[in-house]
Amino acid sequence: MPPVLTRSRSRSSTTTAVDVEDLRTFVTIARTDARDVGERQIFARLDGTARVTLEFGQSYTGLVQPGQHHLRVHNTLFWKHIHFAVEPGEHLEFVVINMGRWWTYGVAGVLGSAPLFLRVERRSLR
Numbered sequence: 001m002p003p004v005l006t007r008s009r010s011r012s013s014t015t016t017a018v019d020v021e022d023l024r025t026f027v028t029i030a031r032t033d034a035r036d037v038g039e040r041q042i043f044a045r046l047d048g049t050a051r052v053t054l055e056f057g058q059s060y061t062g063l064v065q066p067g068q069h070h071l072r073v074h075n076t077l078f079w080k081h082i083h084f085a086v087e088p089g090e091h092l093e094f095v096v097i098n099m100g101r102w103w104t105y106g107v108a109g110v111l112g113s114a115p116l117f118l119r120v121e122r123r124s125l126r
Helices: 001-023 104-111
Strands: 025-030 042-046 052-054 057-064 067-074 079-086 089-099 117-124
Touching: 001 117, 025 042, 025 052, 025 067, 042 057, 042 089, 052 057, 067 089, 067 117, 079 089
Parallel strands: 025 089
Antiparallel strands: 025 057, 042 052, 042 067, 067 079, 089 117
């Protein structure tokens, strides 16, 4: 009996190490959507950590603890505050988009600039 218990324990400890890797929790903030105008920067802050500046085509991924979190995103004109929960082993992605309206390009042509509206979409990757 003791040899069987020893093998069972070692197998259990190996499984535990693998399970710990599977329980890592990530949040990604991406600015890669084709609908993005590609102008201006978007600033993001997750749970009061350092501010991340995203240009079009960039993304940021951070390792977080499971539980409640707060994401603040803005393009200096429009602000979004998102409260969300993440489960152990989950990978959430927030796609941030600077969008124009049908009249944006006309106003930008006359005035030199126009407001870009901020949109945030949430996706679960795992």
